[in-house]
Amino acid sequence: QILTRLTKQFDGHTVPSFADVREIITLTFIDNNLMQVAKRYGEFRAQALIMKTGESYGHGITVDRFFTREGVHPYDQIQWEKRDAVITNSKGKPVFEQKGVEVPSFYTQTATNIVVSKYFYGTVGKDDREYSVKQLVGRVAKTISNWGRKDGYFHSATDAQVFEDELHHILVNQMAAFNSPVWFNVGTPRPQQCSACFINSVQDDMRSILNLCVTEGTLFKGGSGAGSNFSKLRSKQEFLSGSNGKASGPVSFMKGLDAFAGVIKSGGKTRRAAKMVILNIDHPDIEEFITCKVEEEKKAWALMDAGYDGSIDGPAYGSIFFQNANNSVRVTDDFMQAVEADTEWATREVLTGKPSLTYRAKDLMNKISEAAWLCGDPGMQYDTTINTWHTSKNTDRINASNPCSEYMFLDDSACNLASLNLMRFRKEVNGEMVFDVASFKKANEIIVTAMEIIVGNSVYPTPAIEQNSLDYRPLGIGYANLGALLMSRGLAYDSEEGRNLAAAITSVQSGHCYYQSSKIAEKVGPFTGYAQNAEPCLNVMQMHRDASYKIDAHGVPLDLLSEARKSWDNVVEHASAFGLRNAQISVLAPTGTISFLMDCDTTGVEPDIALVKYKWLVGGGMMKIVNNTVPEALMRLGYSEVERKDILAFIEQNDTIEGAPYLKDEHLSVFDCAFKAANGTRTINYLGHVRMMAAVQPFISGAISKTVNMPHEATIEDISAVYMLGWKLGLKAIAIYRDGSKRQQALTTSKESDAKKQNTDAAKGVEVAAVVEPVKTVVVPQANTTEDRKLRRRRLPDERKSITHKFNVGNHEGYITVGLYDDGTPGEIFMSMAKEGSVISGLMDSFATSISIGLQYGVPVEVLVNKFVHMRFEPSGYTNNPQIRIAKSLTDYIFRWLALKFLSREAQLAVGINFVEEEVSPMMKTTEIAEVASVIEAQPQLFTAKTAEVSNKTLTSTFNNQSDAPVCDSCGSMMVRNAACYKCLNCGATSGCS
Numbered sequence: 001q002i003l004t005r006l007t008k009q010f011d012g013h014t015v016p017s018f019a020d021v022r023e024i025i026t027l028t029f030i031d032n033n034l035m036q037v038a039k040r041y042g043e044f045r046a047q048a049l050i051m052k053t054g055e056s057y058g059h060g061i062t063v064d065r066f067f068t069r070e071g072v073h074p075y076d077q078i079q080w081e082k083r084d085a086v087i088t089n090s091k092g093k094p095v096f097e098q099k100g101v102e103v104p105s106f107y108t109q110t111a112t113n114i115v116v117s118k119y120f121y122g123t124v125g126k127d128d129r130e131y132s133v134k135q136l137v138g139r140v141a142k143t144i145s146n147w148g149r150k151d152g153y154f155h156s157a158t159d160a161q162v163f164e165d166e167l168h169h170i171l172v173n174q175m176a177a178f179n180s181p182v183w184f185n186v187g188t189p190r191p192q193q194c195s196a197c198f199i200n201s202v203q204d205d206m207r208s209i210l211n212l213c214v215t216e217g218t219l220f221k222g223g224s225g226a227g228s229n230f231s232k233l234r235s236k237q238e239f240l241s242g243s244n245g246k247a248s249g250p251v252s253f254m255k256g257l258d259a260f261a262g263v264i265k266s267g268g269k270t271r272r273a274a275k276m277v278i279l280n281i282d283h284p285d286i287e288e289f290i291t292c293k294v295e296e297e298k299k300a301w302a303l304m305d306a307g308y309d310g311s312i313d314g315p316a317y318g319s320i321f322f323q324n325a326n327n328s329v330r331v332t333d334d335f336m337q338a339v340e341a342d343t344e345w346a347t348r349e350v351l352t353g354k355p356s357l358t359y360r361a362k363d364l365m366n367k368i369s370e371a372a373w374l375c376g377d378p379g380m381q382y383d384t385t386i387n388t389w390h391t392s393k394n395t396d397r398i399n400a401s402n403p404c405s406e407y408m409f410l411d412d413s414a415c416n417l418a419s420l421n422l423m424r425f426r427k428e429v430n431g432e433m434v435f436d437v438a439s440f441k442k443a444n445e446i447i448v449t450a451m452e453i454i455v456g457n458s459v460y461p462t463p464a465i466e467q468n469s470l471d472y473r474p475l476g477i478g479y480a481n482l483g484a485l486l487m488s489r490g491l492a493y494d495s496e497e498g499r500n501l502a503a504a505i506t507s508v509q510s511g512h513c514y515y516q517s518s519k520i521a522e523k524v525g526p527f528t529g530y531a532q533n534a535e536p537c538l539n540v541m542q543m544h545r546d547a548s549y550k551i552d553a554h555g556v557p558l559d560l561l562s563e564a565r566k567s568w569d570n571v572v573e574h575a576s577a578f579g580l581r582n583a584q585i586s587v588l589a590p591t592g593t594i595s596f597l598m599d600c601d602t603t604g605v606e607p608d609i610a611l612v613k614y615k616w617l618v619g620g621g622m623m624k625i626v627n628n629t630v631p632e633a634l635m636r637l638g639y640s641e642v643e644r645k646d647i648l649a650f651i652e653q654n655d656t657i658e659g660a661p662y663l664k665d666e667h668l669s670v671f672d673c674a675f676k677a678a679n680g681t682r683t684i685n686y687l688g689h690v691r692m693m694a695a696v697q698p699f700i701s702g703a704i705s706k707t708v709n710m711p712h713e714a715t716i717e718d719i720s721a722v723y724m725l726g727w728k729l730g731l732k733a734i735a736i737y738r739d740g741s742k743r744q745q746a747l748t749t750s751k752e753s754d755a756k757k758q759n760t761d762a763a764k765g766v767e768v769a770a771v772v773e774p775v776k777t778v779v780v781p782q783a784n785t786t787e788d789r790k791l792r793r794r795r796l797p798d799e800r801k802s803i804t805h806k807f808n809v810g811n812h813e814g815y816i817t818v819g820l821y822d823d824g825t826p827g828e829i830f831m832s833m834a835k836e837g838s839v840i841s842g843l844m845d846s847f848a849t850s851i852s853i854g855l856q857y858g859v860p861v862e863v864l865v866n867k868f869v870h871m872r873f874e875p876s877g878y879t880n881n882p883q884i885r886i887a888k889s890l891t892d893y894i895f896r897w898l899a900l901k902f903l904s905r906e907a908q909l910a911v912g913i914n915f916v917e918e919e920v921s922p923m924m925k926t927t928e929i930a931e932v933a934s935v936i937e938a939q940p941q942l943f944t945a946k947t948a949e950v951s952n953k954t955l956t957s958t959f960n961n962q963s964d965a966p967v968c969d970s971c972g973s974m975m976v977r978n979a980a981c982y983k984c985l986n987c988g989a990t991s992g993c994s
Contacts, residue, residue, distance in 0.1 A: 139187030227276030379735030483602035494688030497555025511567025526579030656680035694729035810877030
């Protein structure tokens with residue numbers, strides 16, 4: 001009777017009184033049925049709270065405080081200040097500006113600029129615009145916490161508040177960050193789209209193919225990427241149903257989908273869309289798939305030879321197919337073994353499974369490697385390994401991945417990502433910084449719980465993706481700043497100790513997060529597909545545990561090694577009883593823009609780019625600094641204060657540690673980076689990147705987003721060896737990029753070097769005609785006499801107007817003087833370098849004379865510019881010209897400057913001179929002397945207490961960027977490679993990653 005009365009009260013949205021509770025207790029003693037009454041009362045009370053407040057308690061997890069104190073908001077524990085957030089373009093003019101924003105005092109200006117410009121909600125200058133990091137972090141942390149309250153994830157209101165406080169602390173202190181869609185959308189009026197990675201299916205019928213166009217277009221418009229496996233489409237060798245006609249084949253449909261992606265771009269911006277296209281190695285059209293991108297690449301080269309702009313978004317590459325996708329071949333263990341044994345490989349018809357075309361397995365591998373050598377694609381995904389580690393194989397196999405290959409799961413699924421900043425999980429013990437295992441575990445608990453809460457409250461582009469996301473709830477937690485952490489501990493990235501430490505950290509993260517997933521499953525139930533997949537799930541957990549016990553202890557702290565193993569013991573034991581809430585838990589993503597939010601020195605599993613970098617100052621301008629991890633590494637390696645000071649001074653002066661005083665040879669490898677220093681020779685060998693991936697792969701649910709950067713001199717055989725090594729070491733996917741392979745600028749400076757390159761290519765077995773510029777025949781009017789030749793040459797008058805321009809490229813100062821005809825067109829060029837009598841001065845003087853003669857004989861400026869811009873050789877680096885922030889060589893600078901002064905905007909675009917600022921008017925019939933622009937830069941700073949003073953000193957290039965790195969569409973700065981795409985170190989933009 002009492003329970004009935006209470007039920008009526010709950011239906012009326014009233015909470016039971018003290019008297020009601022007392023009666024229940026009395027009833028319990030009388031009937032001696034404590035469990036039944038408590039269960040019924042708990043159900044009624046939970047129902048009442050939902051009706052009254054929209055919150056559900058009583059069946060969720062408990063959350064203990066670790067980072068926070070009760071009654072003290074995390075914001076009150078840090079110091080705040082107001083700054084201006086400004087991002088400038090290559091001309092020094094702001095492309096974004098918001099003044100008086102509130103940020104934590106320990107945020108760098110770079111983090112401030114990018115957080116404010118990328119993630120603050122609202123329109124600058126309008127009332128809805130966010131103005132404080134408190135608002136940004138608050139709307140995300142509060143919204144997720146309220147979702148958790150509503151969905152019953154917490155045992156009590158106190159647990160919910162603790163979770164909210166801990167999440168605030170972790171996010172505002174740069175300990176972790178969600179993927180960009182969370183920052184963009186959560187807590188705003190926008191649709192709550194929270195996932196960055198998508199996998200789409202495509203079936204062998206026209207409706208499915210056209211539906212894929214719609215789905216991909218929707219994702220690209222929102223700034224997300226997607227991947228698909230096209231192996232279910234019939235090959236060109238197979239017939240259409242009920243006719244004698246043959247199917248178009250997957251490569252034909254890839255063209256249409258690529259065209260849509262190119263039109264829609266990504267996020268409505270100018271950057272390319274991000275997509276992955278995969279074909280299985282046993283598909284009959286596999287050879288066409290392997291070579292399709294190379295054939296298009298050759299068309300781009302021909303257009304470039306004809307004078308079209310060869311930049312990444314220019315008409316040469318913009319008019320060919322397959323430029324918006326990363327292509328990957330799915331290979332099996334059977335195929336790789338056939339390559340090793342040098343046996344035949346038979347492809348099979350899609351519909352019947354009957355044998356189709358047969359190849360020599362090694363020939364297919366050579367074609368894959370040759371194509372990758374020429375243009376970077378295709379990459380390779382190891383299908384057998386992927387599906388061996390698949391937790392839901394009873395549902396379906398894994399066929400595809402997202403564009404960067406870190407998320408691999410069922411077709412029509414999505415994944416939200418988050419990364420932890422490893423450098424924030426350190427504490428001082430006896431004067432030494434050690435990795436704080438306890439805080440790392442706690443942060444992972446909070447973040448992975450937040451990610452799980454997000455799954456059920458996000459919106460998805462298709463019903464199929466929504467259903468699979470809710471049924472399997474895949475997550476992608478990972479980390480950033482591994483390279484910085486290793487260096488700070490005095491460990492080389494390419495070392496056994498470094499790989500052991502990385503493996504242990506990865507094992508702790510994935511293992512403890514799976515354990516948290518199982519604890520959530522105990523309270524709210526496992527994922528819907530768990531019952532069907534319990535056996536493969538537990539088998540994969542056991543495989544992870546077995547791998548954890550194989551981690552070499554050398555270089556790993558004992559507490560970390562112990563936790564790396566214990567975490568998986570916990571998972572196997574707890575999941576055996578309660579299952580898992582998430583079918584997948586971890587990936588290693590490229591962490592593009594969010595790495596700036598967390599002030600990371602390195603992204604994902606990558607090493608550091610260079611020892612010396614440029615950072616924005618709070619008051620404006622830039623400052624050249626040595627990485628913060630270098631002095632800590634030197635201290636860890638035992639160098640004295642005096643020795644450290646001299647070494648740091650050497651690095652600051654020379655942009656490299658090679659040759660530094662006191663430095664021992666055995667310590668050089670600790671400071672090796674992804675790129676060579678401008679004045680150095682050392683870099684991490686590409687096999688070091690492969691081995692690092694292999695060290696951490698056994699502890700990741702998904703895979704690793706990382707491109708193995710290979711030098712220009714690498715051979716086709718080298719690439720084949722990398723693909724074979726990746727398979728043998730147990731990777732799930734690998735992609736390579738040979739520097740300079742895309743020919744987006746001239747790579748040679750003379751006919752002699754062209755001939756040398758031709759001989760090298762021939763030795764490698766490459767089709768030379770496809771690589772070397774064809775010889776062109778230019779027909780000119782015949783000059784029969786000396787007088788005829790004199791008449792054809794248009795000399796300048798003895799008195800002529802001229803422009804003199806001062807420049808500085810990589811600390812090489814010089815002057816360009818251009819003599820003008822009466823109509824304002826150039827007729828001669830003089831070059832004067834600061835160091836008279838030097839080789840550079842003599843060469844430039846001779847070069848200018850030859851250009852002058854060409855101008856006077858009628859060679860158009862546009863033709864000369866097209867031939868000489870983007871040449872790359874030393875000296876190169878930053879310049880003092882805001883319109884040409886970085887020059888690849890003296891020749892590159894001279895002709896880009898000439899293009900700015902004497903070509904129309906259309907002509908500038910035609911030859912690849914692209915700028916995001918307003919048009920630069922061509923100089924026609926001018927009578928004025930051109931102004932010499934200068935940009936105020938900051939003086940390089942040593943690690944001393946003195947303040948850097950601002951001066952006009954030119955910043956030099958600190959590392960040799962990849963030769964075809966594009967210019968950022970947002971700010972005009974040079975980008976650097978980041979996994980399968982590029983990122984801008986100035987404004988945080990990416991060229992394809994979401």
